Amino acid sequence: MDCIFCQIASGKIPGDIVYQDKEIIAFRDINPQAPRHLIIIPRKHIPSLDQMKEGDAALVGRMVAVATKLAKDEGVAGKGYRLSINCGKEGGQLVPHLHMHLLGGRQLSDALG
Ligand code: AMP
Ligand code: ZN
Numbered sequence: 001m002d003c004i005f006c007q008i009a010s011g012k013i014p015g016d017i018v019y020q021d022k023e024i025i026a027f028r029d030i031n032p033q034a035p036r037h038l039i040i041i042p043r044k045h046i047p048s049l050d051q052m053k054e055g056d057a058a059l060v061g062r063m064v065a066v067a068t069k070l071a072k073d074e075g076v077a078g079k080g081y082r083l084s085i086n087c088g089k090e091g092g093q094l095v096p097h098l099h100m101h102l103l104g105g106r107q108l109s110d111a112l113g
Helices: 004-010 056-073
Strands: 017-020 024-028 036-042 081-084 100-104
Touching: 004 024, 004 036, 017 056, 024 056, 036 056, 056 081, 056 100
Parallel strands: none
Antiparallel strands: 017 024, 024 036, 036 100, 081 100
């Protein structure tokens, strides 16, 4: 499996991991776009939102729940933050393993794209 996020999840390559459980893992983005920039992924290799199967929606729900906990841990929960999921080329998705960005720690731009 040459997926970089699967390799981080399995410990084959190092990641700055801030949270993990049976289903979800979260780590710091290697090229942060904000003072707090985390990546939250399911351990299961789902290439993108487009390729979710039945039952995968529950995993995305868990990713959101983990992200809100991490926002508290990172001290941005009260100030505000952004969760985003890019899908496909025009959506700006570079890594083909479903992931959610948690961005915070500065005033984010109003622009979404
Ligand atoms: P996306 O454009 O939504 O696919 O975002 C992919 C994100 O993964 C980017 O913000 C990258 O900086 C980040 N990234 C790529 N490789 C790594 C890595 N090895 N460890 C942590 N973050 C990574
Ligand atoms: Zn993967």
